[in-house]
Amino acid sequence: MTERDIIGIFGKMNSGKSSLMNLLTQQETSIVDSTPGTTTDTKIALAEIHGLGPVKIIDTAGFDETELLGEKKRKKSIAALKECDLVLLVIDPSTDDFETENLIINEARNLEKQLITVFNLFKADDRVLIREIESTLYKPDSYSKIVLSAVDINDRQLLLFSILSNYIPKNHAVELLPFVEQEEFYILNIPMDEETPSGRYLRPQAMAEEYITRKWAFPVSYRMNLAMARMGDLSERTRWDGFVNSFTKRPKVIITDSQAIDIIKDWAPEDIGLTTFSIMMINFMSRGQLPEFVNGIRSLNALLPGDHILIAEACNHSRIKEDIGTVQIPKLLNKFYPGVIIDHSFGREFFDELDIQKCKLVIHCGGCMISNQRMAARLRDLNATGIPITNYGIFLSYMQGEETLERVIKPWMSRD
Ligand SMILES: Nc1nc2c(ncn2[C@@H]2O[C@H](COP(=O)(O)OP(=O)(O)O)[C@@H](O)[C@H]2O)c(=O)[nH]1
Ligand code: SF4
Ligand SMILES: [Mg+2]
Structure with missing residues (x-):
């Protein structure tokens, strides 16, 4: 049985969340009202999105509701955030404090959720405000955005297109070894x-x-x-x-x-x-993004002395004498790229802790100990900053020469 993908709609009170829910479902499933705080609770709609399949959509109360009842609602909104696979963050650009939005972004990141920001234009002029708002949002380049009017039915296609082209469905299956054939x-x-x-x-x-x-x-x-x-x-x-x-x-x-x-x-x-x-492993954990890791290795040859390289391991396994990440790869880097500076990160987070901007390349382990979502988030963050990423296996193969790299990639290329 395929599980429904869960889309959660979040944002401040009156930003247009319920209107967006209606736009998505094309039905009056939610209460839409201009009195702040009308959605007393989370509302759920079951729908079928062509190209995505069955989805559950959760319309939530504003994260910024402060009165007594509000705390209860907020708890429900947080529960919805935990439950969903995709966060649609609805922003009314004509408002002027985006703390709530940043709170949602941070929560969503901590929970490894995919996120799309939806700028809901109450009037067309509001569009000019978006750039300024983005500069106050946390890591705005790490997620895609869409600009629409939630009450304009013509914008429904735009919304669906944005979801389909940016969201990786949870049932999106990647084969571990796609080339394996029966009886071989x-x-x-x-x-x-x-x-x-x-x-x-x-x-x-x-x-x-x-x-x-x-x-x-x-x-x-x-x-x-x-x-x-x-x-x-x-x-x-x-x-x-x-x-x-x-x-x-x-x-x-x-x-x-x-x-x-x-x-x-x-x-x-x-x-x-x-x-x-x-x-x-890296192809599996990144949901088929092997080509990106192969491209990443190309930037090795542009390295100059003084450039930083980050060697990233996704877990804190016990290190052995001839450890790949701490001994073998650094040895090769020092030999072939003298003067480069090697940084290390172990465990789950590297993006927020290190001054990643100065890195010219990330060499990542197989990533077998982190979730697909976290790997996807790492890739999104790196893409947003334009830092290439490669992988231990690709690096070690490339160090043996171009032919070896080609050989280890060959089984992954489509064979028709
Ligand atoms: N003109 C206009 N009105 C909107 C738009 N989006 C929402 N509204 C109105 O704003 C009010 C609040 O919207 P609602 O969807 O209930 O916001 P929520 O509190 O975030 O769920 C309603 O009266 C909506 O009809 C929009 O894009 N344009
Ligand atoms: S490949 Fe797996 S075991 Fe090895 S460092 Fe990465 S997450 Fe840990
Ligand atoms: Mg509402």
Whole structure:
């Protein structure tokens, strides 16, 4: 069963929220009145939006209602904010204090909601006020906006178009490994060392194994001894060749730990595809935005000494000796881009804590520990500031040369 996407309408009292609800549903589902505070409670409408599917729309009371009853209403509005997937923030540009709007924006960001600002023009002249208002709103470039009149039925198409082109539906499914075919073999290259935790796979490895199995295909894991391989120990190469050639049916793709890309790029037979867990993960977590991460790597070559690069990890996992983010990537950056300054961020927030503006590039981990919504919010923030982003797997592959990068991306390109 597909779940309904929930659209919440928020804003100050009398900004035109209920009118917007009516515009969306084309029915008189809400009470619309010019006496402030008429929507005594949240109102719900069930509707079908062509191109989006079934939605639930919640019209809320103003966030700025202060009288006794207002506190109750406000609690309901906050509950609605928590529940919804998309926030429509209705702003009447002719008003002059936008604290309430910023409060809603901040709450929505904390709750990882998608947001569209709707400037509701009570009169056409109000349009000139928008730019000034935007300069007082929190991070206005991070969300899209629409300018309309909520009581003008002709603006309905504009509103629908804006929702359809800016909102990523919650049921928007992204396949973890879209190239996987039934009855085919896929190799998972999982180097383990003494520091690898026992008893379980890492999340991306476990997800890949489960996904391939679910698709009626065959995941086969291989434990590569990276230390031996890097020392040039021939027995390790022989063991690998014996493994790869033992299949009666040729494996289709090798999915490797990014750290092993320096070895596997030469060891993987040409007729077998190659990609990395980190690339798989970032494509999945960003809902198919892999091309953006691939484009990001291009900005490496424009780096100058003194430029800042941010290495971002989405969780605080325990760090091992040869940690990718703190040891391996910095080593490569220092070698090939001497003089660049490396900043780090661990955990959930990087945008608000760091002076991100000075970064020329963000190199992000697979992001397996944060939600799609948070990843989408990070991408929106970065897009708004024009800072390119790439990913560990893409970076480590690119460091092995253009051909290796092309090879690890190839399985993700449409194959028709
Ligand atoms: N002229 C004009 N009136 C509007 C517009 N939007 C809302 N209104 C009127 O403003 C009043 C308050 O609107 P309402 O939707 O109830 O605001 P809410 O308190 O945010 O739900 C109503 O009388 C609406 O008809 C608009 O774009 N143009
Ligand atoms: S969130 Fe990032 S750093 Fe943490 S385990 Fe996942 S890929 Fe690694
Ligand atoms: Mg109302």
